[in-house]
Amino acid sequence: MRLMGVGRRYGAGGPWVLRDIDFEVPAGTLLRIEGANGSGKSTLLRLLAGIDAPSAGRIVDRPRTAYVPERFPAALPFTALGWLTHMGRIHGLGRAAAAAAGRDWLERFGAGGHARTPLAELSKGTSQKVAVAQGLLGAPGLLVLDEAWTGLDRASRALLDDAVRDRVAAGASVVFVDHDPRRLAGAAGAGYRVEAGRLTRVPVPADAPAGPRVRIEAQAPPGGAHLPPDLPGDPHRESLPGAVRLTVAAAHSDALLRSLLTARPPWHIRAVTALDPRTPGEDPRP
Numbered sequence: 001m002r003l004m005g006v007g008r009r010y011g012a013g014g015p016w017v018l019r020d021i022d023f024e025v026p027a028g029t030l031l032r033i034e035g036a037n038g039s040g041k042s043t044l045l046r047l048l049a050g051i052d053a054p055s056a057g058r059i060v061d062r063p064r065t066a067y068v069p070e071r072f073p074a075a076l077p078f079t080a081l082g083w084l085t086h087m088g089r090i091h092g093l094g095r096a097a098a099a100a101a102g103r104d105w106l107e108r109f110g111a112g113g114h115a116r117t118p119l120a121e122l123s124k125g126t127s128q129k130v131a132v133a134q135g136l137l138g139a140p141g142l143l144v145l146d147e148a149w150t151g152l153d154r155a156s157r158a159l160l161d162d163a164v165r166d167r168v169a170a171g172a173s174v175v176f177v178d179h180d181p182r183r184l185a186g187a188a189g190a191g192y193r194v195e196a197g198r199l200t201r202v203p204v205p206a207d208a209p210a211g212p213r214v215r216i217e218a219q220a221p222p223g224g225a226h227l228p229p230d231l232p233g234d235p236h237r238e239s240l241p242g243a244v245r246l247t248v249a250a251a252h253s254d255a256l257l258r259s260l261l262t263a264r265p266p267w268h269i270r271a272v273t274a275l276d277p278r279t280p281g282e283d284p285r286p
């Protein structure tokens, strides 16, 4: 899909929110869009999704597109599954296939029990799950996500991360805005910043740094305790009975050990193991 000289302003004579945008969305890529509040990110995403039209220029070669907006239109007179079935049909599925896909995505997001709940009665988190399920159920060629992770629980955020990676691996394009600068770090093919009506290329956050890592097994203090907040190096955590296994880049391991040993009450260090990512099976990065 290509944007050719695209501009958008609201109302004749209004200021240009976007201007002279020439931009290609290649197949099989994940594009991250960033920018200050009010810079025009949502405007750009609505144009990409085809639910708004440019005031100038044109957009060509749009694949079948799904869009998850920042705010869910809760006033629609549907149940959750009724709406997903309806949207599935718009995405080109037959009625039975649309209903099955809708039910399947609701189940995956742990919202299967709300299939028959009217949209207007869903909690904010469940509404967001339904909105995201709508974006995924038709396996679109272009998926546009405007802060789609906001309001989802941790498991659902991870599920959406995986679903995005799957869409890209299947050859689709995904364009997203998210306030978390590390969202899908390492997976985004390119990043763009919206500023003063223009799009400029910016670096995307890299994946977890490669290199040696350290695994620390620490036993909780008697009576149990929470881990200290803001652990150095943002370690990967696995729960063990009465203990935790933390894996972190070697550069942060000393600071992490210090943080555990000086916590109140302190944690008991059971084992420290150096991991070499070049050794097969030894790289525990999540």
Ligand SMILES: Nc1ncnc2c1ncn2[C@@H]1O[C@H](COP(=O)(O)OP(=O)(O)OP(=O)(O)O)[C@@H](O)[C@H]1O
Pocket (backbone or CB within 6 Å): 010, 017, 035, 036, 037, 038, 039, 040, 041, 042, 043, 044
């Ligand atoms: N429907 C509309 N009518 C009039 N002006 C609008 C409309 N939608 C957006 N705007 C204006 O366009 C500009 C860009 O808004 P947009 O929502 O695209 O920015 P954004 O970068 O997504 O902002 P945020 O990060 O706050 O969500 C703002 O000045 C906004 O007030």
